[in-house]
Amino acid sequence: MTQNLVAVRPPISDSWRRSRRAGVDAGVRAAPLVFDRDVLADARVAHPLDPHLPLLEGLLRHVADETEHLMVITDDAGHVLWTQGPRAVRRAADAIGLTEGFRWSEDAVGTNGIGLALATGRPEYVYAAEHVAHVLHRWSCAGAPITDPDSGQVIGCIDVSATVEALHPATVALVAAAARLAESRLENEMRQRDERLRERLLPHLRGLREGGVLVTATGRIIGAAPGEPDLAGWRGRRVPAPECGATITLPDGRAAVAESLGGAFLLRPPAVRPRRGAAPRAPDAAPDDGPVLPAGEGPLLTLSFLGDGRPHARLDGGPLTLTLRHAEILALLALHPRGLTGDRLALCLYGDDGSPSTVRPEIHRLRQQFGDVVRARPYRLDCAVEADFLTLRRLLDDGDVAGAVRIYTGELLPGSDAPAVRAERDELAVRVRRQALDRGGADALWTYAQTEPGRADLEALERLRAVLPPGDSRLPAVASRSDRLLNGDA
Structure with a gap:
């Protein structure tokens, strides 16, 4: 008597091997709890899909509410953040930990629709005995990963789960469509952010004779100074996520130095000498290796004052050496774009012991480095300013916690x-x-x-x-x- 053997699909057999290597026990009774209620609330608010939850719920509501299906949305690690479905199926799901705060990665509970989709990066489905855990053999699920178009990284998974009898094979197409819709919304947000960055920064790059490429903090190329090659072939291209001062290789093989512009980076050719007419440098200043804007166009002053390192400033890409007192003055003028009187600046710097006569010599020495960028009556900065502490304040005002802690180096x-x-x-x-x-x-x-x-x-x-x-x-x-x-x- 021969026994009919059913071939195991390759994605399932691969998942079984990963689950075995992770030490998953087939007798596991439920997924592990990883988030308590307070932490879950924080994780939801911080997740990029939070603003788009109503859209996803509306798309899948007729499936999850009118049948015995459960909609599940997780983060990139398989932590369940949101679920929706009828009461009966939710009760059954609670028994196996298929609910908010529990982890459904392959290494936590073995082969399942969520963990498999996150592992492969594509829509997947898992039926009945294809699950490693015996307790899941009465369940089937279809999951699709959601990729952040900005970073290119998977940020979560949308899943529909149900009992074996209730899940239709076409469900995988449904979750895949929902994932693509979420990605399109994220892409629209990304493009709006890109446009705001270009509007704010590209005017300051028009005079860069040696060129320069504008990229996001995640390394996406979004613009360039005049003189650069046509960017049509570079649209959508990425370079490694830049760090201030790091050398980056552009798509055409050229080396470029990353300079922070607050929310974005300028990748510019290294060791470019200034043209005649550049603002004078102090004798002890570092060599100028950055281009300057031509006369008549506003320069760009970049300040990096967060952290324990030496205060760092660039004027049109050229580095300037600062004393602590000059850094303090620049910080205060950046924080007060309408300017400060001599009395007010003295009070900000020295408290009640200060006086305008103490401030004037410092301003004079500062103007030796910066030229007419530092103006008087009132004291102010006559240029565009990008400062890490101003960017930090904007991110905090916008509630962008992830962006704020990333820029807060100290x-x-x-x-x-x-x-x-x-x-x-x-x-x-x-x-x-x-x-x-x-x-x-x-x-x-x-x-x-x-x-x-x-x-x-x-x-x-x-x-x-x-x-x-x-x-x-x-x-x-x-x-x-x-x-x-x-x-x-x-």
């Missing part, structure tokens, strides 16, 4: 004792910490914990320790640092 001019700088520094530090704790989610908290203030922030570390799922590679470092602080060893 406190504003930490060596400064100028009263107004101290006040701004303290306000930014408090706002970053509060938003990271209240709305940040695991990734934002981890990024904050790498800053100098965050490394010694016990509350942030304990929250991060609770948020990170079991097995996360970051967990041992967080636990060790938290324990040292608790024991007074840090």
Whole structure:
């Protein structure tokens, strides 16, 4: 007597092998819980799909509400953030942890529609006994990953699950369509952000004789200075995510240096000498290796004042060496674009002991470096300004926690004792910490914990320790640092 053997589909057999290597037990009774209620709320608010949830729910509502189907949306790690479906199927799903706060990656519960889609990066379905866990053999599911068009990374999965009898094979096409719709909405948002960046930054690049390429923080090319090759062939191309001062290879093989413009980067040719008429440099200034704008067009001043490093400034790409006092003056003028009187600037710098006569010599020395960019009556900056601390403030005002903690490399001019700088520094530090704790989610908290203030922030570390799922590679470092602080060893 021969036994009929059913061939196992390759995606399923591959998933079985990954599940086996991860040590998943076929007798597992439910997915693990990773988020409590407070952490779940933070994760939802921080996720890029949160604004688009009504659209996805509306698209799938007739499926999930009128049949025995459950709609599930997860993040990139398979953590369930939202579910929708009739009460009966939700009760059955609760028994196996197919609900908010539980993890459905392959290494947590074995082969399943969510974990498989996240592992392969394409729409997948899993029927009945194709699941590793025996408890899931009465379930079938179809999942489709959602890719962020900005970063190119998978940010989540949309899944429809049901009992074996209820799930139709066409469901995989439905979830795939829902995922593409979500991606199209994310792409529209991305294009709007790109257009705002181009409107704000491209006017300042028109005079760059040696050219330059404008890219997003994720490395997408969105514009260029005149003189660059036609960008038609570069649209949609990526370079490695830039860091300030790093050398990046452009698509045509040229090397370029990344310069932060606040929310974007300029990739410009290295070691470009200034033309005649550039603003004079102080004798001890670093060599100028950046182009300048021609006369009659407003220059661009870029300030990098966050963190423990030396305050850094560039005027039209050319680096300038700053004393702490000059950095303080530039920070205050950037924070007050309408200008400050001599009395007010003295008060901001020195408190009640200051006077305009103390400020005037400093302004004179500053103008030796910056020329007419620094104006008087009132003291102000007559140029476009991009500053990391101003960008940080905008991100905080917009509620962009992920962007704020990413740019917050440390406190504003930490060596400064100028009263107004101290006040701004303290306000930014408090706002970053509060938003990271209240709305940040695991990734934002981890990024904050790498800053100098965050490394010694016990509350942030304990929250991060609770948020990170079991097995996360970051967990041992967080636990060790938290324990040292608790024991007074840090």
